[in-house]
Amino acid sequence: MRFHAELHKKLLPHALKRAREQAGLSIEEAASRSGISELALQNHEFGTHLPAMDCFLFELQTYGLDFGRFHELLLEVYSDLIDDDISGRMNELETRLKALEEASTTAARDVQEVGGKTDVAAKSSD
Numbered sequence: 001m002r003f004h005a006e007l008h009k010k011l012l013p014h015a016l017k018r019a020r021e022q023a024g025l026s027i028e029e030a031a032s033r034s035g036i037s038e039l040a041l042q043n044h045e046f047g048t049h050l051p052a053m054d055c056f057l058f059e060l061q062t063y064g065l066d067f068g069r070f071h072e073l074l075l076e077v078y079s080d081l082i083d084d085d086i087s088g089r090m091n092e093l094e095t096r097l098k099a100l101e102e103a104s105t106t107a108a109r110d111v112q113e114v115g116g117k118t119d120v121a122a123k124s125s126d
Helices: 005-022 027-034 038-046 053-062 067-125
Strands: none
Touching: 005 038, 005 053, 005 067, 027 038, 027 053, 038 053
C-alpha cells in the first residue's frame, strides 16, 4: 500500500507515540536514550513539528525499530484510525436512527390522538 505524503504527516505522530509506548518508554526515558529533548519528542508525537530525518532515525533506533517495522506500524495506525472513524460514524448513525424512531413513534401517537378526537366529535354531532 502506498501512502500519500499528507497521510504520512497525519499518521507519523500517532506511529511515533505508539512506537515509544510499545518500547515501554516514557517521554523522559526516550529523551534520555535518544539525546532528543522531551519537548521535541512531545512535538513529534502531537504533530506540532515533524522530526528532521536525523531525529527520526534516532527515535527509531531508540524504539528498536527499522524502516520495515515502522512501515508496518504506520499500517496498523492507519487501520486503527479508519476503524475508529467507522465506529464513530456508526455511533452517530445509531443515535440519529433512535431519534428518528422516537419522532416517528411520537408522530404516530399524535395522529392517533387527533383521529380519536375526530371520531368522538363526529359521534357527538350525530
